[in-house]
Every structure is written in structure tokens, then in C-alpha cells.
Amino acid sequence: xxxxxxxxxxxxxxxxxxxxxxxxxxxxxxxxxxxxxxxxxxxxxxxxxxxxxxxxxxxxxxxxxxxxxxxxxxxxxxxxxxxxxxxxxxxxxxxxxxxxxxxxxxxxxxxxxxxxxxxxxxxxxxxxxxxxxxxxxxxxxxxxxxxxxxxxxxxxxxxxxxxxxxxxxxxxxxxxxxxxxxxxxxxxxxxxxxxxxxxxxxxxxxxxxxxxxxxxxxxxxxxxxxxxxxxxxxxxxxxxxxxxxxxxxxxxxxxxxxxxxxxxxxxxxxxxxxxxxxxxxxxxxxxxxxxxxxxxxxxxxxxxxxxxxxxxxxxxxxxxxxxxxxxxxxxxxxxxxxxxxxxxxxxxxxxxxxxxxxxxxxxxxxxxxxxxxxxxxxxxxxxxxxxxxxxxxxxxxxxxxxxxxxxxxxxxxxxxxxxxxxxxxxxxxxxxxxxxxxxxxxxxxxxxxxxxxx
Numbered sequence: 001x002x003x004x005x006x007x008x009x010x011x012x013x014x015x016x017x018x019x020x021x022x023x024x025x026x027x028x029x030x031x032x033x034x035x036x037x038x039x040x041x042x043x044x045x046x047x048x049x050x051x052x053x054x055x056x057x058x059x060x061x062x063x064x065x066x067x068x069x070x071x072x073x074x075x076x077x078x079x080x081x082x083x084x085x086x087x088x089x090x091x092x093x094x095x096x097x098x099x100x101x102x103x104x105x106x107x108x109x110x111x112x113x114x115x116x117x118x119x120x121x122x123x124x125x126x127x128x129x130x131x132x133x134x135x136x137x138x139x140x141x142x143x144x145x146x147x148x149x150x151x152x153x154x155x156x157x158x159x160x161x162x163x164x165x166x167x168x169x170x171x172x173x174x175x176x177x178x179x180x181x182x183x184x185x186x187x188x189x190x191x192x193x194x195x196x197x198x199x200x201x202x203x204x205x206x207x208x209x210x211x212x213x214x215x216x217x218x219x220x221x222x223x224x225x226x227x228x229x230x231x232x233x234x235x236x237x238x239x240x241x242x243x244x245x246x247x248x249x250x251x252x253x254x255x256x257x258x259x260x261x262x263x264x265x266x267x268x269x270x271x272x273x274x275x276x277x278x279x280x281x282x283x284x285x286x287x288x289x290x291x292x293x294x295x296x297x298x299x300x301x302x303x304x305x306x307x308x309x310x311x312x313x314x315x316x317x318x319x320x321x322x323x324x325x326x327x328x329x330x331x332x333x334x335x336x337x338x339x340x341x342x343x344x345x346x347x348x349x350x351x352x353x354x355x356x357x358x359x360x361x362x363x364x365x366x367x368x369x370x371x372x373x374x375x376x377x378x379x380x381x382x383x384x385x386x387x388x389x390x391x392x393x394x395x396x397x398x399x400x401x402x403x404x405x406x407x408x409x410x411x412x413x414x415x416x417x418x419x420x421x422x423x424x425x426x427x428x429x430x431x432x433x434x435x436x437x438x439x440x441x442x443x444x445x446x447x448x449x450x451x452x453x454x
Contacts, residue, residue, distance in 0.1 A: 046189060049220040053083050054188035056090040056130065056179075059107040063114045065255040065327070066234035066244035068334075069298045074192055074227065076119035086126040086186050086359065087115065092136065092178065096171040097161075110338075112348055114257065117337035128355035130182065135363035140181040142370060146210050147177050147203075155199055180204040184211075184219050185363050192225040215373040216384060234295060237271040240287035258335050261328040268292070268324040277315035281308050289316060296323045299330035 055075060063072065079085050089111050094104065108129060120127060130136055152158065155176055162168045183191055183204050191201055201224040208219040236242045238253035248254050252267050259267070273288040281304050283290045293311075297304045311319050341348055368379070375383045 046220045048217075049187055049189055051083060051190065052186060052188050053078055053085045053190045053192065053225075054088070054183050054186050055086075055192050056088040056093070056182055057111065057115075058094045059089050059091055059104065059111040060094060061107055061246060062110065062256040062258050063118075064244055064246050065257060065295065065331075067246075068118060068257050069234055069295070070194065070227070071192070072115065072118045072120070073298075075115075075125075078192070079120060079125045085124075086188070087120060088128060088130050088182060088359075089115075090130045090179075090182065092130050093175055096169060096175050097165075109342060109345060109348060112352055113338045113341035114334075116341055116348075116351070117334045122351050122355055126355050126358050127352065128359045129352055132352070132356035133360050133363050135185055135360070135367045136178065136181055138367055139185050139370065140178040142374070142376075143181050143184070143207050143211075144174055144177045146207060146214075151203070151206070152176060155203070156196070157200070176200045176203050177207070180207050183222055184208060185366055186359070187220055187366060188222050189220045190223050190225050192227075195226055198224055198226065211370075214386065215370075218369060218373060235287060235291040237267055237291070240272060240291050255327065257331050258338060259331075261332070264328050264331070265321070265324040268320050268327065271320060273316045273320075277317075279308060279311040279314065279316060279319045281305075292316075292320065292323050296326055300326045 055071070057067070057071065075085065075087055089108055091104065091108055094107075112127070112129075115127060116122070152173060157176070158173055161172055165172065179200055180203055183201075184207070191204075193201060201222065205221050208221050212218055234244045236244050236248060236250075236253040237255070238248075238250045242248075244254050246254055246256075252270050255264055255267055271288060271292060273292070274286055276286065276289075279289060279293065280286060281290050281293045293304055293307055296302070297307050300307070302310075311322065314322070371377045372379045372381045373383050
């Protein structure tokens with residue numbers, strides 16, 4: 001009897017293991033399908049372009065611990081590895097939602113000071129503010145003429161943000177095209193992003209392919225650099241099921257890198273864990289404790305296994321204090337450096353202007369190439385001739401090439417989740433004022449009348 005139970009248990013465990021493996025394989029396959037990697041031909045074309053890294057960050061207040069450990073720290077590592085890196089404060093993206101001008105300007109300086117304090121070096125990296133280089137918006141308009149509205153409507157960021165906005169601004173809808181322009185303007189081959197931005201990188205790849213096909217090889221097909229390691233995903237302290245975010249309504253859920261030491265200690269003491277007192281690293285079963293282990297590992301530079309081993313003799317309550325101490329110690333020099341940079345704002349402006357000048361030289365060269373190939377402007381180089389007849393025919397419906405006058409006009413929303421306002425049809429109104437023309441000005445005077453007038 002016991003043997004039968006054991007056999008049934010073993011069979012159940014094997015089946016469960018097989019299901020988990022299949023689920024894992026399915027997840028990996030889904031991720032691979034999301035990451036549209038370049039084809040062999042595109043790989044060969046990319047060899048023409050030197051490795052170049054571009055990334056941007058919005059000036060939306062203080063950087064939190066998740067941004068720092070997951071993004072900016074990675075930027076510093078890429079910079080110090082000798083890569084050609086360009087980092088941009090994308091202030092044009094931030095105005096897709098209403099901004100207070102004075103607060104926005106301070107946030108730009110705050111982000112610039114934070115980037116420098118975190119280790120980015122203007123001598124090794126190109127650091128600038130997006131709106132200082134007008135070629136970003138110029139290429140953004142050009143690419144918007146190559147992109148379609150249905151392609152943008154399916155992007156997750158738009159769907160997520162439009163839920164909280166009653167009247168969706170056009171900028172919120174088309175900003176992924178500007179994001180593609182940011183990358184393509186510098187012919188970047190690699191872009192470090194989070195998984196939530198992967199579809200925007202796919203849009204950039206899509207627009208690069210369209211331009212290269214229509215106007216000749218111009219842009220590389222960029223790669224998304226995604227760090228899938230658990231340490232790259234810092235969770236909320238109050239809800240480990242979510243990522244740490246500055247938009248979290250619970251102020252104790254997020255650690256800002258300029259938080260005072262006592263504030264950091266209080267936030268970590270209030271972090272959600274569980275009823276087990278041991279410190280272990282089990283992201284699925286114990287996400288709260290595991291999140292603290294990840295944070296401790298990254299700020300101390302200690303492997304996760306060693307962190308867990310050293311905390312084996314203490315409970316989670318005392319371990320929280322150890323994590324808080326490590327975080328405070330790690331962020332202290334960064335906080336002091338930010339204050340120092342903000343106190344010398346003129347030097348900060350000079351560094352950003354120098355970075356913008358370096359970026360502008362590359363941007364101007366590349367935008368001229370784009371405009372020459374498209375036939376824009378008054379350049380001497382004659383662009384290639386493109387037969388547009390097939391494309392114009394494809395623009396008409398497949399079942400009928402010419403629209404009939406008897407067809408009923410129907411209004412359908414192109415943008416998802418947007419309702420069109422139906423206006424009542426009324427008689428046309430003449431909104432311009434009417435003027436009675438003076439007879440003396442209606443026609444030139446006759447010669448006899450002109451003589452009498454003299």
C-alpha cells in the first residue's frame with residue numbers, strides 16, 4: 001500500500017516538473033518572439049556601423065532606488081567599459097502630461113546632477129538635454145509620416161496611460177515615434193531598456209527597416225539590452241508584486257536616493273515580508289524578503305548566496321536593519337554629490353551645453369543624410385527614384401479601387417478607446433463678416449472721371 005502511494009507521488013511530481021518545464025519553455029519562447037532580433041542579412045548590414053549605445057531618462061523628480069540599481073548603475077558600467085555611450089534627459093517626452101514649468105526646469109537640473117553623482121562622466125559619455133538638439137523633433141516628424149496609427153494604438157504604454165486621462169493628448173499617442181527618433185538619430189546599435197519598453201524598441205526596428213527599404217540603407221537595426229537577472233527588478237517595499245515606482249501612492253513603497261537616512265530606515269522597517277523569521281532567497285514563495293536580499297546584494301556588491309549565508313543567524317526584523325544600514329551607507333556619497341552639483345548650477349549648465357554640442361554634431365550630420373535621401377531641402381545630391389504607383393494602389397481598399405459616391409460615410413475611431421464626438425449637422429454658417437465694397441473701388445475709374453478728379 002505504501003509502495004503504491006510512493007509510486008503515485010513520484011508520478012505526480014514528474015508530471016508537475018514536466019508542466020513547470022513546459023511553462024518555462026513557453027515563457028522563454030514568448031520572450032524570444034517579443035524580442036524581434038535582426039535577420040542574418042540585417043546582422044551583416046549592422047557590421048557597417050560601430051557599436052553605439054543610446055538611452056534616455058525622463059526628468060520626473062528624484063531618482064528612486066529601482067531606477068538607480070536597474071538603469072543608471074548599468075549605464076556607468078557601460079561607460080567604464082569603453083563603449084561609445086550617449087545618455088539623454090528626455091524633457092520633450094515629459095510634456096506628454098501637464099507640467100509646471102518651474103518644477104520641470106528644476107527636475108532637469110536634478111536629473112543631470114543625479115546622473116553625474118552616480119558616476120557618469122561627461123568626458124567619457126555624451127550627456128545632454130533632448131530639447132537642446134532640435135534634430136530630435138525633426139526626425140520625429142519624418143518618422144511619424146512613415147508610421148501608421150494602428151501600429152501605435154497597440155503599444156502597451158499608451159493603453160496604460162490613456163486610462164487615467166480623460167482627453168488623451170496627441171503627444172501621449174505619438175511619443176514612441178519620438179523615442180524611435182532619439183535612438184535612430186545617433187544610429188545606435190544597442191539600447192539598454194526594461195522589459196516594459198521592449199515593444200517600443202520593436203517599433204524603432206520597424207521604422208528603421210521601413211526607411212532602409214524605401215530610401216536605401218541608412219540606419220542599423222538596434223538591439224534591446226535587457227538584463228533579465230532578478231537583481232535588475234527591484235520591487236515595491238509595500239507590495240512586492242509590483243515594481244518600485246515613483247508614481248506609487250504609498251510613499252513608504254519607494255526609496256528615493258536623496259531620502260534622509262532616518263527616512264530610509266523607517267521605509268525598510270515597514271517593508272512587507274511574511275510570518276517566517278528566517279532569511280531566504282525565494283522570489284516566488286517569499287517575494288518581500290527576496291526583494292530585500294536583492295537590494296542588500298546590489299548596494300553591498302555581495303553575491304546573493306553569501307548575503308543569505310551571513311543572515312542565517314538573525315531574523316527578518318534584525319535583517320531589515322542590516323539592509324537599511326547598507327543602503328544608507330551606499331547612497332550617502334551620492335546624496336552629497338547631488339547637493340554639490342546643484343549648488344554649482346552654472347557649471348552644470350556648462351556641462352550640459354557641452355554635451356548638447358557634441359550630440360548636435362552627430363545629429364546634424366545624420367539628419368542631412370536623411371533629408372537628402374528623402375528629397376527634402378535644396379541639397380545637391382539627387383535622391384534615388386522610387387516607383388510609388390504600387391504603394392498608391394495598395395492604399396485603396398482591395399475589393400474596390402475607386403470609392404463610389406453612393407457609399408455611406410461612416411465614422412470609426414482609429415485611436416483605441418477613443419470616442420468620436422458626433423456633431424449635429426446644420427446649415428452652413430458664414431462665420432466671416434460681410435463687407436459692402438465701395439463703388440469707387442469696385443473698378444478702376446475711367447479716363448474722363450480721372451481728369452475731373454484732377
